[in-house]
Amino acid sequence: MMRTTRAARGTMNQSSVYTSVMKLSIMKLWERFFPTAPDLAASPIAATSPIDVQFLGENMPQSTKTAIMVIGGAEDKVHGREILHSFFGRSGSTEARIAIIPSASREPAIIGDRYLTIFGEMGAKGVEILDIRDREQCEDPLMQSYVENCTGVFMTGGDQLRLCGLLADTPLMKTVRDRAQQGDITLAGTSAGAAVMGHYMIAGGGSGESPNRALVDMTTGLGIIPEVIVDQHFHNRNRMARLMSAIAAYPDRMGIGIDEDTCALFEGDGTLQVIGKGTVTILDPGDLCYTNHTKVGATDPLSIGNLRLHILSHSDRYDFHKRMPIFPGCGIV
Amino acid sequence: MMRTTRAARGTMNQSSVYTSVMKLSIMKLWERFFPTAPDLAASPIAATSPIDVQFLGENMPQSTKTAIMVIGGAEDKVHGREILHSFFGRSGSTEARIAIIPSASREPAIIGDRYLTIFGEMGAKGVEILDIRDREQCEDPLMQSYVENCTGVFMTGGDQLRLCGLLADTPLMKTVRDRAQQGDITLAGTSAGAAVMGHYMIAGGGSGESPNRALVDMTTGLGIIPEVIVDQHFHNRNRMARLMSAIAAYPDRMGIGIDEDTCALFEGDGTLQVIGKGTVTILDPGDLCYTNHTKVGATDPLSIGNLRLHILSHSDRYDFHKRMPIFPGCGIV
Numbered sequence: 001m002m003r004t005t006r007a008a009r010g011t012m013n014q015s016s017v018y019t020s021v022m023k024l025s026i027m028k029l030w031e032r033f034f035p036t037a038p039d040l041a042a043s044p045i046a047a048t049s050p051i052d053v054q055f056l057g058e059n060m061p062q063s064t065k066t067a068i069m070v071i072g073g074a075e076d077k078v079h080g081r082e083i084l085h086s087f088f089g090r091s092g093s094t095e096a097r098i099a100i101i102p103s104a105s106r107e108p109a110i111i112g113d114r115y116l117t118i119f120g121e122m123g124a125k126g127v128e129i130l131d132i133r134d135r136e137q138c139e140d141p142l143m144q145s146y147v148e149n150c151t152g153v154f155m156t157g158g159d160q161l162r163l164c165g166l167l168a169d170t171p172l173m174k175t176v177r178d179r180a181q182q183g184d185i186t187l188a189g190t191s192a193g194a195a196v197m198g199h200y201m202i203a204g205g206g207s208g209e210s211p212n213r214a215l216v217d218m219t220t221g222l223g224i225i226p227e228v229i230v231d232q233h234f235h236n237r238n239r240m241a242r243l244m245s246a247i248a249a250y251p252d253r254m255g256i257g258i259d260e261d262t263c264a265l266f267e268g269d270g271t272l273q274v275i276g277k278g279t280v281t282i283l284d285p286g287d288l289c290y291t292n293h294t295k296v297g298a299t300d301p302l303s304i305g306n307l308r309l310h311i312l313s314h315s316d317r318y319d320f321h322k323r324m325p326i327f328p329g330c331g332i333v
Numbered sequence: 334m335m336r337t338t339r340a341a342r343g344t345m346n347q348s349s350v351y352t353s354v355m356k357l358s359i360m361k362l363w364e365r366f367f368p369t370a371p372d373l374a375a376s377p378i379a380a381t382s383p384i385d386v387q388f389l390g391e392n393m394p395q396s397t398k399t400a401i402m403v404i405g406g407a408e409d410k411v412h413g414r415e416i417l418h419s420f421f422g423r424s425g426s427t428e429a430r431i432a433i434i435p436s437a438s439r440e441p442a443i444i445g446d447r448y449l450t451i452f453g454e455m456g457a458k459g460v461e462i463l464d465i466r467d468r469e470q471c472e473d474p475l476m477q478s479y480v481e482n483c484t485g486v487f488m489t490g491g492d493q494l495r496l497c498g499l500l501a502d503t504p505l506m507k508t509v510r511d512r513a514q515q516g517d518i519t520l521a522g523t524s525a526g527a528a529v530m531g532h533y534m535i536a537g538g539g540s541g542e543s544p545n546r547a548l549v550d551m552t553t554g555l556g557i558i559p560e561v562i563v564d565q566h567f568h569n570r571n572r573m574a575r576l577m578s579a580i581a582a583y584p585d586r587m588g589i590g591i592d593e594d595t596c597a598l599f600e601g602d603g604t605l606q607v608i609g610k611g612t613v614t615i616l617d618p619g620d621l622c623y624t625n626h627t628k629v630g631a632t633d634p635l636s637i638g639n640l641r642l643h644i645l646s647h648s649d650r651y652d653f654h655k656r657m658p659i660f661p662g663c664g665i666v
Contacts, residue, residue, distance in 0.1 A: 210568045210592045210611040211644055235543045238571035244644060259543045259634075278543040279634045283642075290663040292646070301592075301612045301646040305658040309616075309642045311544055311577060313625070313634040325638040330623040 066090060066186045068225060068266040072232040072258030072278065073157055073191030077118060083263045083276050084115075088122045090186040090265075091152025097126040099150045099176075103166045104158025104192035108133065111156045119154075126150075130172075138170030147175050150185060157191030161203050161219070164196055168222060177224050183268045187224065191232050194258060199226035200250050205242040210301040213293065216242040218249060225266060231257045234281060247283050248293040248304050254320075255283030271326070272318040282318055282325070284308040399423060399519045401558060401599040405565040405591030405611065406490055406524030410451060416596045416609050417448075421455045423519040424485025430459040432483045432509075436499045437491025437525035441466065444489045452487075459483075463505075471503030480508050483518060490524030494536050494552070497529055501555060510557050516601045520557065524565050527591060532559035533583050538575035543634040546626065549575040551582060558599060564590045567614060580616050581626040581637050587653075588616030604659070605651040615651055615658070617641040 067090050075083045091098055098119050102112035112129035119127045128150070130143050137143065147153065153176050155163065167173040180187035195201055201221030209215055221230075229250060231243045234257035247255040258264050259278025266272050274280045290305040310325045312318060317326040400423050408416045424431055431452050435445035445462035452460045461483070463476050470476065480486065486509050488496065500506040513520035528534055534554030542548055554563075562583060564576045567590035580588040591597050592611025599605050607613045623638040643658045645651060650659040 207571055208569055210595075210646070235574050236541055238540055238573075240571075240573040241568050244642075262543075277634070279636075289658070290660045292660070292662050295662060301610070302644055303612075303646045303649050303658075303660055303662065304642075304644040305660060305663075307642040307644075309577075309637075309640040311635055311637040311640075313543070313636045316636050325622070325636075327623045327625070327636055327638060329625050329628060329636065330638075 065268065066180075066183045067268070068180055068197070069186065069188035070194045070197050070225075070230055070232075070256065070258060070264045070266065071188060071190035072194065072234055072236075072260050072262045072264075072276075072280075074233070074236075074260035075190055075263070075276070076261050077114065081118065081122075083261070084118055085122065086263070086265065086275055087152060087154060087186060087188045088119055088124060091124070094123045094125060096124040096152055097146075097150045098124050098128070098152045098154060099147055100127065100129045100154050100156065101132065101163075101167070101193075102129060102156045102158070103132045104160060104163035105156055106158065106162075108156075108158075111158070115154055115156060132166050132172075135166055135170060138167065138172035140172075143172055144175065147172055147179070152186045152188070153180070155187075155189040155193030155196070157193060160192040160195040160201060160221070163192055164201065164220070164222060167196075168220070173222060177222065180224055188263075194230050194232045196222040197224045197230045198228045198253065199223040200229050200246070200253060202229065202231050202242065202246055205239070205245075207238040207241060209241060211241045211245045211248065211304065212299050212301055213245060213249065213296070214298040216245045216249075218246060227254055228256045229253045231255070232260075234259045235279065236260045240281070243281070243283060244304060244307070245302060247285050247307070248291045248302050251285040251288050251291065254285075255281070257281035257283070270320045272312075272320065274312045274314055274316045276314060278313070280312045280316075280318075282308075282310040282312065284310070284323060286323055398601065399513075399516045400601070401513055401530070402519065402521035403527045403530050403558075403563055403565075403589065403591060403597045403599065404521060404523035405527065405567055405569075405593050405595045405597075405609075405613075407566070407569075407593035408523055408596070408609070409594050410447065414451065414455075416594070417451055418455065419596070419598065419608055420485060420487060420519060420521045421452055421457060424457070427456045427458060429457040429485055430479075430483045431457050431461070431485045431487060432480055433460065433462045433487050433489065434465065434496075434500070434526075435462060435489045435491070436465045437493060437496035438489055439491065439495075441489075441491075444491070448487060448489060465499050465505075468499055468503060471500065471505035473505075476505055477508065480505055480512070485519045485521070486513070488520075488522040488526030488529070490526060493525040493528040493534060493554070496525055497534065497553070497555060500529075501553070506555060510555065513557055521596075527563050527565045529555040530557045530563045531561045531586065532556040533562050533579070533586060535562065535564050535575065535579055538572070538578075540571040540574060542574060544574045544578045544581065544637065545632050545634055546578060546582070546629070547631040549578045549582075551579060560587055561589045562586045564588070565593075567592050568612065569593045573614070576614070576616060577637060577640070578635060580618050580640070581624045581635050584618040584621050584624065587618075588614070590614035590616070603653045605645075605653070607645045607647055607649045609647060611646075613645045613649075613651075615641075615643040615645065617643070617656060619656055 102108035105111045179185045203217040203219045205216035243255045262276035262278035264280045292303040435441035438444045512518045536550040536552045538549035576588045595609035595611035597613045625636040
């Protein structure tokens with residue numbers, strides 16, 4: 001089932017607004033985000049197989065560059081709508097043709113409609129709700145055609161296991177992921193839609209305990225940014241211990257904890273930028289010297305030596321090439 | 334008011350069981366815990382004035398070395414009593430003469446009696462409750478004499494502001510602090526009794542928010558280990574964000590977060606050892622590259638670049654000389 005705004009009707013077969021974008025070079029996704037990451041590559045767990053992708057040219061105006069937007073949930077939908085407006089802008093503004101995937105939710109029609117109204121009000125040229133409730137729908141030619149030609153995809157909150165169960169390894173998801181990785185579309189996910197971004201995904205977990213293996217349930221995500229493990233509603237739900245526990249399990253990944261109404265915006269140039277009211281926490285195990293993760297019982301406390309920790313707030317950036325934060329307030333840009 | 338076990342009576346003027354301890358050298362307290370800490374010394378906030386102290390010789394048997402024991406609260410009082418038994422051992426075992434300071438509590442008689450019973454059952458030679466409810470009591474000659482001759486002091490939980498209000502800058506506290514820093518006694522504090530250890534103290538705070546200045550209330554502690562900021566009930570009450578906020582305010586200090594039923598045992602040789610069921614979290618700002626702490630509003634999210642983070646569990650150690658964790662499980666000892 002697809003629902004459209006008025007503006008969206010008749011746009012299904014238009015070519016992408018980004019067909020004129022200059023593609024400067026081809027690089028591996030691994031290199032895109034971790035191009036100089038010998039520590040990760042040398043870690044005991046093999047790095048994800050590199051995927052060839054393209055990225056957008058530096059001469060694109062900032063506001064129209066595509067991005068992958070990982071949102072910590074509960075983003076402002078009423079007042080400034082800063083994050084959602086950024087998604088709208090990065091998807092092409094009034095030329096945007098947006099696909100909303102509400103499949104994480106048990107009330108997909110309601111939540112889909114809410115975003116449809118918001119992006120419609122902003123003036124998107126087209127908005128479609130891809131109300132996928134069955135994996136077979138992911139082979140629907142109409143939906144496939146829309147995601148092949150849209151300029152932005154937005155995955156809502158709900159249950160990340162439900163979202164992965166419906167979308168993982170489907171032709172539709174492959175198209176969305178490939179186009180996002182190639183910089184052809186802006187892909188955003190909020191809450192559960194953010195959790196699925198990594199190759200490894202936090203399916204659930206607890207808080208209020210010492211870091212331990214049983215504190216976090218890990219499974220496989222959608223692999224859009226394979227090198228990260230995302231946690232959302234991060235400080236709001238006190239999830240530092242569970243993200244540390246996840247990183248102890250997969251020390252070749254980078255932990256990204258995103259607070260509510262906050263977005264980690266992954267640019268095509270290998271940097272991340274923070275938008276919104278809270279913080280993005282980066283747990284970098286590149287210098288990890290030890291963890292007892294493989295030696296202890298499920299509920300035993302973990303030992304973890306030498307994590308690097310950054311707290312980034314609005315406008316701060318993180319350079320995955322240099323593995324360093326960039327703080328505009330400190331004069332280093 | 335002082336309450337004693339039977340064993341304690343008549344012991345008030347005995348000389349310390351440690352008078353025969355060989356005093357090997359004199360070094361500054363700063364050097365004791367941070368002897369090679371150029372980053373801290375070079376940080377924008379001036380280091381605490383060094384205090385001359387003595388420390389115990391390496392030839393003392395491990396179990397009878399004095400220590401400063403910083404306990405995260407809710408230590409086992411019923412079954413193995415591992416941490417309390419360590420305190421008993423480090424205070425001299427059956428030769429121990431212990432002072433209990435229950436003044437943090439609003440029910441000092443009840444909590445004092447509980448510890449008195451425990452240490453009495455373990456076989457301490459003497460146990461006294463120093464039930465200080467008024468600052469004037471801190472000049473009481475009988476109490477002063479007891480703390481001058483005891484071998485261990487135990488500060489209970491309760492309210493750290495109450496404890497500091499009663500004890501800070503009193504002759505009694507000066508004696509306790511000096512003797513602990515000199516390695517003449519074992520000093521333990523649990524919960525509120527742990528919070529007071531640093532020069533700066535967390536008086537209160539919240540959780541469930543992005544790190545921000547208003548998330549933590551800072552004041553002055555008892556300065557027993559001036560270089561650290563202690564937080565307790567740490568992962569149990571999700572206090573990572575508030576400790577990070579505290580360290581952003583005082584980046585020349587080391588953050589020590591201690592879980593319940595867990596102890597950070599500071600040895601006289603400049604190392605810390607973990608005992609108990611949970612973890613000790615070390616937040617080391619030695620490589621801190623930036624924080625916006627002085628530039629933002631009280632509830633604005635903080636930016637903090639380059640914290641070093643260690644999670645230590647039972648038997649792990651931390652070397653303050655080298656600023657490095659030591660994991661017995663990893664073969665590096």
